[in-house]
Every structure is written in C-alpha cells, then in structure tokens.
Amino acid sequence: MTLAAAHLKGPHVDFAGLSPLIALLAGAVLVLLAGLFRARWVRERAVGSLTVLALAAACGLTIWQWDSQKSIVSGALRIDDLSLVLNLVLVAGGAAAVLLAWRSEATREAAHGEFHMLLLSSIAGMSLLAAAQNTVALFVGLELLSIPLYVLCASEMRREHSLESGLKYLIIGSVGSATLLYGIALIYGATGVTDFGAIATAVSNNGLAGDPLLLGGIALCAAGLCFKASVAPFHQWTPDVYEGAPTPITAFMAVATKVAALGVFLRFFDVALLEAQSTWGPAIAVLATITIIVGNVGALGQSSLKRMLAYSSVAQAGYMLAGVVVGTQLGARATVFYLAVYLFMNLAAFAVIVARERETSFGDGIEAITGLSRERPYLALSLTISMLALAGIPATAGFIGKFYLIDAAVSGGYTWLGVVIVVGSMISLGYYLPVIAATWLRAPTDKEAPSGSAVQEHGMAVKLPRLAGGSPELEGEPSVAEPDAGGATANRPQPEVLFVAALAAGATLFFGIFPQPLFDLVHGAGGVLGLL
C-alpha cells in the first residue's frame, strides 16, 4: 500500500515558476465566464478590466520570479532572464491590445468574453513558447498561440476582409505548423531526444552536425519558425492578414507574435542547434537578407497604413534575425533589446491608426492621417516618433536597437549583414518619411468624401451579415451595434487609445535617450543561453 502510494505520488509541480502562465490561463477562463453575463457594463467594461487584471497579475508574477533560473515541468520549460523579459514584453503588448480593442467593433461582434479569452490564451501560448525547452513544448506553445489568433483575425465577422484574413492565416498557418512538426520529427529521428539541451549534446557527441536527417529537420524547423516570424519567402500571409484583421489584433500580432517567434528562434537555434551554427548561420543570414529587401521594397508606395506596417514588420523581422544568426551573447541581447523597442514603436503607430479609423471614414488609408498635425497634434507627434524610430533615426530607441543589432552582426563576423541592415534602413525611409510628410505638410483631407476602396472594405459594418458566421446574437441586440455602425464614432474621446499612443511614443523617445534601463533589462537575457 505504501509502495503504491509512493508510486502514485504526483509529480513535483513548481507553481511559482508556472504562476505567470497560470494567471493568464485562469484569467482566460474567468473572462470567458464573465462574458456570459447579460449586463452591458459587465461585458463592455468588466471583461476588459479583468483581462488587464490578469495581464497585470502575470506581469507581477513574472517580476516576482525575477532572477530565478530553473527548468520546470520535467525540463519542458525554462524560467530564466530571457523568458521573463519576453514575458514582460508580451504582457505589455497584450495589455495594449486590450486597450486598443476597448471600443472596437471586433470585441463586440466576437462577444467580449470570447475575444478576451482568445487573446489571453494566445498570450499564454506565446509565453509558453518563449520558455519552451523541448520540441514538444515548442509545438504546443506554437499552436496555443496560433489557433486563437486565427479566430481573432476573423473576429469582425461582418467584414469580408476580416474573415478572409482569418481563413488565409488558418490555411497558411497550418502549412507552416505542419512543416515545423515534420522538422521536429526529423530532428527527433536523428537525435532520439526532444530536449534542447539533450539535442545539443547529441549533436556534438555523435558528430551529427553533417547528418542529413538532422539537417533536413533543421531546414523544416527553420522554415516553420520563419513562417511564424514572417520571414521571406514565408511572409506572404503577413500583408493580407495584417490588413484584414481588426487593427488592435494586427497591433497585437505584429508585436507579440514576433516576440514569441524570435524568442523561440533564439532558444532553439542558439541552444539546441548551436553546434550546427556554421551550417544554418549562412542560410538564415540569406533569409534575413531576402526578408529585409522584400519587406522594405514591398512597403514602398503602399497606400494602406496597415499593409505598409505589415511589410515593415517583415523587414524588421529580418533585422532581428541578424541577432540570431551570429549565435553570440551580444546577438541574443541585441535581438531581445530590439524586440522590446519594437513593441513601443509599433504600438505607437497602431494606436494612431486605431484612433483615426474611428475618427475618419478612410479606414487605415493614408488619407486618414493626412494633415493630422492640424487636427490632432499629439497623435501626429506619436506617429512621427514611431516612424522615425522604425526607420532608425537617432534619439529614438529604434536607432539604438538597430545600432546594437549591427554591432552584433559585425562582431559576429557577418559584416555584410550589417551593411544589408543599413541599406534596408535607407530604403525604409522611402515609406516612413511620406507618412510623416502627410501628417505635417499636407492639408487634412475632407473627411466627408468617402469614395476610396478602403472605405468600402472597412464597410462600417453594413448591417447585412454578408457571410455565414455572422453573430446571431447581434441581431437580437441592435442597440449595441447601432450607435457605432454608421461610422458616427468620429471625435468621440478615446482616452485609452491616446494613452497607448502617448505612452508608446514616449517610451520610444525615452529609451532613445536613456537606453541604460533597457540595456540592463536585456543584459541577463544573453547570458542564460550559454553562448559565447
């Protein structure tokens, strides 16, 4: 009996290490339940607040875990500086998304509870991914992050483009996931283990660095992860999905997915496969180059801001890969630093787009921000700071981040990649500066002339359920959808959106001048990988 009891003794669970994840998932359940209440204020206010609360709890628990270094769940997850820093960035991105979505169409149509539940689950998946230390956890995390996102993209159910975006993301995403899974299977076949550390040992001990099975696995894994990080030539879903998805979700995807994907890139390639770095390094570097060129060139001349930012995010992913390629501590630090900076500069831009989508009838077209400086000088300032930072102009955090990446690339022996980053930044001015010019130099476009295609696309939620899947619940409650349905939201105060814009732009500027706190934050992240 005692023997049986001993055998039945449950595994040791390190709840402290898991606590941020638990907070997120518990929050997900909680908001789903809270969303069932009929009272409007519960759905419109309480659910969002609860989500923010869950994120805040996750953030607090992450900080509580600070400086701990341990493997939990039988070595599946690793709690260290890297995963904790990335957790913070993810939580910040999630909170911003909740604020941006506070009054959006998407939350209402998808029902508040579901929307926020999906968001929280996706963040949990990302957090899992950032901490994953074996290939199984990696895959679980990846799916947990992706599946809610597919749904979230389609959450504006009456807008064709939103549905299209969700469907496209789902199909292409499945191909990507499948590729990754094959890759993982091949690596398992070659090494016989799933643990990152064990893979590294197996590769070095058994001299597998030239093994076709392993290399095939690496190739497929690289492709799968590149897909998630929207690295060319696996980036093609990005513009379509970013443009179609509800803007708060686009903002979230743009920052958080990148964080998770590059986090796992760092852990998987710079830990498990470091031994084969001389093999995959050049391949990833070439991919980074293609990404930088395709992203920057594709963004030129886009009239939709979201599409432009989608291509820009492709290019930025290319910059960040440079930090992965070199496989050094400096590179890892530079990548994490850039991820944090990227969060701020992108959120500032998306917050402005969200604000303008609701104020004008141009959707995310460039007309929406034309002459912005005269109507909303502070929004224009935020957008300007964000664009300058994305382009890497000094005195913004973007400059420091890019400088750091180039430094890492050059000292890691990839000088040419540093040159590519610089050339890419030069091209990028070709689409960032016109945005600034439009905000400051041109007169505002007449808001009452909605004749562009952007308007029809945005559609102002014409009251027909165009496609199957339109929420039946909405029909019963016209009063909810009514006030906003006609685009009559113009100039309604949106303090939370302005708050996000101001905070993100302020942080971009602040860390451009005082980068030291961020340097300190990411300093540990490089050390934990056991790199040079």
Add this chain to the structure above:
Amino acid sequence: MSATTFGWLVLAFPLAGMLTTGFGYAKLPGRSAGWIATGAIFLSFLAALGALVSLQGHSPEHRQLVSSLWNYASTVGIDAQLSILVDPLALFMALTVSGVSSLIHLYSVSYMDEDRGFARYFSYLNFFVFSMLLLVLAGNFVVLIVGWAFVGAASYLLISFWYRRTTATAAGIKAFVINVVGDVGLVLGTYFIFKHTGTLDFVKAFRAAPHVFTSGDGDLVAGCILLLVGAFAKSAQIPLHTWLPDAMEGPTPVSALIHAATMVTAGVYLIARMHVFFELAPAAQDVGAVIGAATLLIAGTIGLAVTDIKRVIAYSTMSQIGYMIMGVSVGAYAAGLFHLMTHAFFKALLFMAAGSIIGAMAGEQSLDRMKGFRKAMPFTFASFVIGGLALSGIPPFSGFFSKDEILLVTAERGSWHWALYVVGYIGAFLTAVYTFRMIFRAFFGEPVTEARELERGHLHHAEQPKNPATGEVEDTDVGFPGPVHAIAERALPMRVAMGVLAVGAVGAGLLQIPQVDFVIDDFLRPSFGDSSLYATHTRNGLLILGLVLGTVIGLAGIALAWRLWVARPVTATVIRTRLGPLYRLCVNKWYFDELIDLLVVRPGIWIGRAAQGTFERMVVEGTVIGSAVSAARISSAAVRAIQSGLLRYYTALLVLGVSGIGLYFLLQS
C-alpha cells in the same frame, strides 16, 4: 549640496524656463513669460553662486569636480557621458554668463514689450543661456560640441527673430553657415586629439596630453588649429568674422547678450579650456595670437568708418575679442578671462544704451541721423559714457585694468610678441576714437527732431515702421518689431539692468589691480595648475609703462574724437576726402565680404552649378539614383506581383521556399 549638484541646477533652471515659456506661450498672460524667463536665469545665477561657495570649500588641488548623469555610449573605445566639469574656469564663465544674462532678460522684459513674439523670444533666450551654460560646464568633448552647436542654433533663431524681415533672415543664415564651419573645425579638432588620448573626458584627456603628445606634435598642431577655426568662427575673428556685424539685425538685447557678452567669447573660453593642448602646440598659439592682433586692429579701423551705431559696437566687440584671443593664445589666461568679464559688463551696457537711443529714434540706427540726445536722455547718456570710458581703457574703469594686463603679459613673452604689444596699443587708441565718435555724434551737438520731441516729453514713433537697413515698409505684427519702443528713461527694468551693469563696468576692475590684489589670478589658478605660462612674474618697469601708456593713449583718443566731431566737425569730412581710398577700405569693411564672396561663395556656386549640370545629372541622378530607384521600383513591383492574394500561390511559394532551404541543408551534409 555639492558643487556639482549646484552645477546641474545651473543647467536645469534655464531648461525649465525654456520649456515653460516655449510650450506655455499661448497661456501665459501679459509679461509673465518674460518674468518667468528672467527668474529662471536669476535662479541659475544663484545656483552658480552656490557652486562657487561650495567649490571654494575644497582645497585648491581638488577644485576640479566631475559629475556624470549617465553614460550615453561606452562601447568600442568611446566614453561619451553626460558629464559636467565644475572648476574655477567653468564657474567663472557660468557666473559671468548667468549674471549678465539675467540683467539682459530683465532689460528685455521692457524692451520687447508689445512685440508679438514675446514668449517665443524669451523661450529662445532661455534656450541660448542653457546652451551657453552647457558649453561652459561641459565635462567632455561631446557635451562641449553639443553646447557649441546649440548656441549656434540659438544665435540663428535670435538673429532671425523678426523672421519677416528679409535682412534678418539673411543675416541669420549667414551666421549659422559660418558657425557651422566652426563646428566642423571643432569636431575635427576633437577627433585629432581623441585619436591620441583615447578619451573624450576633459580631465582624463588633459592628464594624458603630456604623455601622448610631444611638443609640436603634428597631429596636435593640426588639432589645435582646427579648434582655433571653431574658436574664430564663434568669436568672429578674421576671416570668419563677417557674420557678426550682420547679426546686429537681431533685437538689441540679443546683440548685447549673444553678440557681445557671452556667445562670441566662447572661442576665448575654448582656448583657455584647451590650454594644455595649446601649450604643447606653440605654432597654434602663434596663429591664435597673430589672428587676434590682426582682428583687433582691422575691426578698430572699420569701427571708425561705419555709421550704424550697433555695427560700430559690433566691430568694437570683434576688436575686444581680438585682445582676449591674443591674450589666451600667449598664455595670459587670467588676463584674457578677466577682460572677457569686464567686457561683458561694459559692452552689454553699451548695447543697452544704444538700444535705448534706437528706441528714441523709433528704430533708426544711423549715427548720421542722431544728434544731441544728451539732455533728452540723461540716464542713457551717463550709461553710454561709463561704458565708453571702460571700453577706452580710462582708469579707474574696468577695461583699463583688464586690457593692460593682456598687453603686459604679451610683452613678457618677449621677441616678436613686442609687435603684438604695439598693435595692442594702436588698437587701444582706435578704440578710444571710435567709441567717443559715437558718443559725440549721438549725444552732442544740435538736437535732432526726435531729441527735441523727447525733451518735451513725447517719444517719437515712426508713422510707418520701416526696416532701418533697407527702408522696406513693415507692419508691427508677429515677425516684425512690435509697435512700442522702449527707452531707459521710461522703463524701470531697463534702468535697473543698466544700473547694475554700470556698477560692474566701473568697479569690476578692482578685482585685480596690479600690485594690489589678484582675485582673478588666484581664483582661476586651480584650473591652470598644469600650465607653464600661468601668471608669470612681471617686471615693474614694464607694468608702470603699460599703465601710463594705456591712460595716455586712451585720453589722446578721446581728445582726437573731441576735436574731430565736436570742436571742428568739418575736419572729419576733410580727412574723409583726403584719405579717400583708406576711408573706402574701412567703410567697406576691408572688403572681407567681397573677398569671401569671391573666394568661397562664387567658386562654391560655380562648382555647384557645374557639378549639378554634369556630375549630378549624369552620374548621380542618372546612374546611381536612377538605377537604385528603378531597382527599388522593379523589385517593389515584383513583390506586389507575387502578392496576388491567392492562397494557392502563397502555398506554392512556401513549398518552394521549404524546398530551397531543404536543398541547401542537404547539400551541407
């Protein structure tokens, strides 16, 4: 509080003032922007006093305190920090700058009243003071360069303050361009020094200098001469001086503050600060001394001929800075800085008095139109005379002691420096003549209409405001001077500011009377502890000769001016016709503008045009940009072409990509 904390406060107050007045311009009622700005600078002055008291508590060897707020970049051999160096030299400058600035702010509150750009003016002015204090408190080369560039920008903003005046904007651009030439010199010079010392920090670089450089080291001489280019541009020394007279287009208090008392002396400060390097590069020192002497002489002759009252003072400023540059270049650091301080007092006073007359003349600046203001404006007259006597070096006014000390130390150096000594006294004679030419022409003789009206209690206003330089018709809206002219007799703040400065102009010389006291020498000594030239012994005979000579020459100059412009006014005209070519040379400012135009501007334009016509159009436009643009365009089109929106193509490309990567990896096995 420690001296460095006070040092940071010195910087913080003007910055706060600038932000308050700059962002609150729409909400600040009446003159409050002016009072806020004045208060900010005054607090800054008090903080500088606090730093002084705190610093004097240290033993003399420990009076060089460095404080760093944060590291901006400390990688790859660069140690750029936001650090300040609080030492006697920095504090001496900070006290002079903040002290004179607060008085000029006070003066401006009245002088700029009713101008439509009131808050903007004070915001700029605070920005200037902040930049200047940053420059003098800088603890390393990077902060120095930032401050240096900021004062250039502030000067541009203030010269072009009346931005609808075409002459003002042109003058602003000229000043900025020439200052940028100086900035380039400063940055390159810094590089030459940094290359060897390996640190940007002042104290560390000074300590390293004797070990890494031998005397006359080629790189060091080049570096110091480049620093001199920076100093010459900022301090309006030949041949980079032409912007200063034009800078008089700015409001008169700006001329008093920036283009007389503070910014233009930055070059003097730079040489004094970098004395360690200059003493190791004697050739650069000689260049500085000779250029300083040439400037003081040439500017003096031009001052005799021009008729715009502000420009006369501007040339006088150039000339006096020539003394200072010459002084610090021959090792008379304390004397040069002493003269910097006394000059700040009496020159600011002269400008303020000139501003008062210009107010009475309703914007007219020509000496030809002024006459007989003595009775109408007694206070202005008294101030002008005090400033004039100090400038002419008449004992016991402050200029007497400081100028003679520079020349004394110059003579001490012996050999060819005697030539500089002689030039200095010729310059002193010219100074007395042109200064009293202004006084006699503006205040003596038969009063003009404006003076008569003022005697009867009515301040003249032009029926139609005009640009005094070109006669263009203006209005009084934003971008042009406001409708009200201020004179000292009717504005208490102006009188207070001028009164305090007058006291300084009379009494500041007492700080350092030869053989009696050595306040300045002793105070500055810790900053020059590593100097071999600092405060060498003086020969008594030479000292007495200098003092007597200075007095006699000053009085002779005044006497000559009296004879020419009061006793027998015809003589001036006769001389002008007799010495026609010489007069034309002077009145055309020795043709420096034309020379620069011929040597730099025209060839520049010509080369630019030619390059644009050939190289730019064919190579740059056509090949480089053309191909780059079309490459970007073509690839952009290609990217869009692939972006069909159709899933099957996306998947196809994905599969293609996977195959490509897979192939690569399999080839590696």
